[in-house]
Amino acid sequence: MARELLIRGRPRNLRDVESHIEGKSSFWRDWTVILLWSVVGYTCLLFTVLTFFNPRLVHFDISSLLFRKEISPFFAFSQASGHYPKPQGFKIVALVPFHDQERTAILDCYLQKNLAQHDGFLDQVVFVPLTDNAASIQWLYSIINQTPEYTIAPAGEASEWQLTENVMYIRIDGDTVFLEENAIPTIVKTKLDHPDSLIVSANVVNEAALASLHSHPGVALPYLPELRRIEQPARGKLENDEDWRSSHLPRWQGPPDFKVTRDFEPPFEGHRWLLPREASSDRDPIAASIYTDTGPTLDDWTVGAQQHYSFLHHLEDNDLGHYKFPIWVDPAESISQNFDCFWGNDAEAVRDTFNHSTRKLSRNTSDKTPHVIIDGKGIVAHYSTQQAAAGLDATDLISRYRAYAREKVCLQTR
Template identity: 70%
Template sequence: MSRTQNLRDIESNTEKKHSHWHDWAFVLLWGVIGYACIIFMVLAYSNPRLIPFDISSLLFRKEISPFFAFSQGTGHYSKPQGFKIVALVPFHYHERTAILDCYLQVVFVPQTDDAASMEWLYSIVNQTPEYAISSRGHEMEWEVAKDNVMYIRIDGDIVFLEDNAISTIVKTKLDNPSTLMVSANVINEAALASLHSHPGTALPYLPELYDVKQPSRSKSQLEHDWRASSLPSWQGPLNFKVGKDFDPPFEGHRWLLPRDAGSDRDPIARSVYTDTGPTLHDWTVGAQQHYSFLHHLEHNDLGRYKFPMWVDPTEPTSENFGCFWGNDAVEVHRIFRNNQKVSSHNWHMSDGSRPHVIIDGKGLVSHYSARQGAAGLDATDLITRYRAYAQEKVCLQTE
């Protein structure tokens, strides 16, 4: 039997042939429209003032974080049963922990001899039955740990705590039982300092250079306004740059967004791209990060900081917000104690291996770093702003 060759659709043989010029014109038209849309999108992204609305809102639902809390799915995560979960809060400064008081009911571990701070602590504990004070000591929070108890170590200088931060890291720790510790996503801390310094996340804030009076607003209004949108634009010399060892301009100064920022004027840009800028651990970088965070907080844009999980980072994680089992407390403490004395590139356990830890990018907290000192962050109005946010959004209002 011979094979049929050149089999064709019979109907196609009788189909009238048409000219294809109009098909090419149609393709060309859509090509022009497509290129025009691309150019418009690029221009709108590079200069948002060209259009009266946020074009990215047409493509993304910015109010929803790109990563779900509680590791998998959404919805309410009930407190696990069968073991205790205890928060340990090393206490240093009452001005900062007074903000954390809005978020938590905890066991405080005093690590200060300051009379005013201790007086505040005893007064707040006496007013709140759920509060307790542990034994004094700079390492006592590690020594009180008990086996089969999950501990959430929360530094007393935490000034913002996302609603799902604790439940998220607890869930991730239970999902990963071999992990020594799970850290939250701590703003501008340790291994995350570079990640949180990316353009678009870190905004080009600059320090206010002159103390300008604001007669139109009362002191009470200023003390209760945390929003970055109420700040004026930065003004100063065109050649101004934040260098190393930059001193605070004056007490209570603010950081402001310039209308037209240079590419290397702000602390983070100069830290990353020049040899004459501050390090990522300088107080000026911390100030820029905090003001950037408050900006994104106001605009419901915290998704910029989120990521799923970072397993076994090569650089140290933050010790300021994380969960671990009580029987691992000694090893967790040893890691952080040893790595305070060596380079961050030597992040290791007592046997020389890398710590098996996870940074959960879905639970966000902000830490007011004490290492940056009174000469740095304390000279800004950041504490006032974080306190105003907590009082407006978090603190329980009682009559």
């Protein structure tokens, strides 16, 4: 009786010539498939390595699938990535209302990096003094004297709107303490892509129409104020005295029934906000404002502090994608006035829009009504609103934003 061999789950006669032929072709087919997959795998690996060292090869960073890098769901144009060069044929001017030396010193690093001479978009920066503090004004003149692209406008809010036609302006409040690298290129491109728009505002963390969006769980983390000073470990001589990283903070310590209530006073000057080991449902400011009747409003300084520490947390983890969205046309609520792009020709209309913040611009209004757009792809952090400044000044937030700027942004130009 002929022996049988089980080939591919079916008995085959060893004397069957066709069976031998099929066995040989199957052998070569299997090795061909293995070889092809090896080539594909090697090509993918080589392509991943090349795009890691030269991201300009593709618009999407493939290496982010293998390495811990942010994968934003929305493509944001950036001069650094090479996808969107500076537009030609008109000037781009930053208009900077100036209030405070300490905060604008942080913004100065971002402005310097975004100058056209440093491959940025800004041809000029115009500061508008809104303070009578002699020391602050003296400091402002000192940085203007060091940078040819810097200039100063006559003091007073009215001078903010005495602008030149056919110039694109980006109004950046002097208390802005963080600009994502793509923030300016993104709103410029969005403004050009939507010529019927009056204003394009950046994605300003926790301000105006975005306050509720940035308060969602997972975006706002349950940070709480430290209630007593905790001794910090001594730093080495080579370490910076200031540290911005949330991962270096200790865990929050306090009574289990502690909650941040309305009119909460700063525990002490220079206090930090820390993550508890176990988050309660209503103890942090944002949760208390939503779930309780005794919590603060979204305009309270405690909410601002929680938002800023949450932002720095996400910044360190490289996951700012939590904040991003494409564009929001004509939001029902007012937009932030702290980072906006518009044409000089529209200055008067922009001023009127900001002066009548209760005016609602809607998609259902007349086609003649210019659109207001919030661009969600470029993140900006503004230090405070006026009513929250006193409380935030009792935290160490300014030193954290300053430490980040010095490490990641500031150019060695001064």
